[in-house]
Amino acid sequence: MKRKIAAIVLSFAMTACLFAGCGKDKDTGTSLANTDTVDSAIKNATPVEDSTGYLYTGAGPITGEDASLKLMAQESNYTNVDIRKAPIVLKVFEEAGVTPVWDLYDYNDYEKLAAPIISSGDTDADIIKIPDNDPNQVYIKSGLFVPLDEFFDYMPNFIKWLSENPVEKAELTAEDGHIYYVPGLNVADDYQPCLMYNKVWLTKAGIEAPTTLDEFTEMLRYFKNNDMNGNGDASDEIPMCVMKEFLPYMFGPAFGLDLVSGFRADEAGNVTYAYADSENYKKYLEYLNGLYEEGLIDPDFTSWDRDMVIDFISKDLTGVAFDFSWAMSMMYSNVLPYYDGTEDTAFIGVAPLSGECEGFYIGRNSLSGMFGVNKKSSQIELAVKFLDYAMSDHCQDYYQWGIVGESYIVNADGSREYTENGNNNDWLQQFGINPAFVLPAAQSVEATDILVAPWHARINGELRQYVKDPWPEIYATSKESDTVNLYMPDIQAKVDESTIDFITGKKNLTSDFDSYISELDRLHIDEVTEVRQTQYNRYLKALGE
Ligand SMILES: [Ca+2]
Structure with a gap:
């Protein structure tokens, strides 16, 4: 496989x-x-x-x-x-x-x-x-x-x-x-990572594809509590099967965050680090921790790889996936037991989820x-x-x-x-x-x-409007790369570890979040952000702004 x-x-x-x-x-x-x-x-x-x-x-x-x-x-x-x-x-x-x-x-x-x-x-x-x-x-x-x-x-x-x-x-x-x-x-x-729903499950549940976090949560609850795959066991459904590296793509934008690039400039050109956003990143974690506590995110999700997700899908165990668009018809739909080549029996790509902020998908650099x-x-x-x-x-x-x-x-x-x-x-x-x-x-x-199924190509065309550019690729000076290389690995390690701990409740968002933010300060996130700001200013200049 x-x-x-x-x-x-x-x-x-x-x-x-x-x-x-x-x-x-x-x-x-x-x-x-x-x-x-x-x-x-x-x-x-x-x-x-x-x-x-x-x-x-x-x-x-x-x-x-x-x-x-x-x-x-x-x-x-x-x-x-x-x-x-x-x-x-x-x-x-x-x-x-x-x-x-x-x-x-x-x-x-x-x-x-x-x-x-x-x-x-x-x-x-x-x-x-x-x-x-x-x-x-x-x-x-x-x-x-x-x-x-x-x-x-x-x-x-x-x-x-x-x-x-x-x-x-x-x-x-x-x-x-x-x-x-x-x-x-x-x-x-085009063909960038996107949210996909099991169309057969949506039809069984009698619902339209959710586009907000609230609708999405309701749908997960329905999938969890019903025998969606019709095998007589209402407890073997895994509401969503998403590898942990895709959670930032899937939920960050609803909170106004590009957690994939990490760094992002606002309209005024001010650069911030999404994982140090004490308000919106905290809300993101609260939402995911809520799903986890309710059993809507599987306890084993951190160990999943794509092969395992494909295995779950082939056994008709899940209703939600998130992956590179390519997976839609080429790796996911095609392993569903009832897929007949049509959209109605497939995992279909849908619009991004919105929360307080309007959802978007994160594209990649083209160079x-x-x-x-x-x-x-x-x-x-x-x-x-x-x-x-x-x-x-x-x-x-x-x-x-x-x-x-x-x-x-x-x-x-x-x-x-x-x-x-x-x-x-x-x-x-x-x-x-x-x-x-x-x-x-x-x-x-x-x-x-x-190369892909015709319905897949059409959906890609529909989803293109939601794709935003990631952080641009900007050449670094040696001093800039020294600063980033000195501090960023520890920051990244801290972020990776803390994200999972907050989602799974190993760390408490009420009592431990402030110390997480202070820890990023101690690891010199300000200096790295300053480097990114300098680079972004240079990029704007080269762009002619
Ligand atoms: Ca079942």
């Missing part, structure tokens, strides 16, 4: 597609300040001939001469896939007019193997995939990477994308005002695998142009769908579907679908939609 689930999740991660922007509209409507480096570079960029006299305007080929580029990146995470031979990857190089020279390292050990090479600068690769998103600017500070904004004349696709995605542009802007990486993209607003150009490369212009071409919409279409007539077909109405081969995951991986480990590929919502 476990193995199968891992495979499913992996295949989602790899085939699910996305597309740039993925339906996300993060434009804040604010005008971009043209005072900073990146914005003026975008504003002043004009396509110009390179040193060989070739003019690249965003489409392939990117050069008029025989050319090759050396890429340092990852092998596929599928051991039976040789990405060097994958048709989609070869197609992109072929259209670019460039021959790839590969310097690939094991997928799982990439960070361990690549980090020392990048830090020491001991590589002649022209293009390098960095092992993480460089949160502390370690690779940027190594001086190995070219500030891409100095080459924006050669990056028409990239600057268009940056202009259309101010949040990602701000996140990519380093502390020194330059942009060093071209990113791949995750789906960030994924990042690529930079080696400052020591003898062909920086070519490398920059290749990255620009490789992130273009034209190439994203290859990454997400493959090649027409081979991996997919276009119907008369313009819609697409995968061919029989395209629906074979092994074949599709070998074909090179979503090659994010070697190229700046974006996942696509549209290609995910056709």
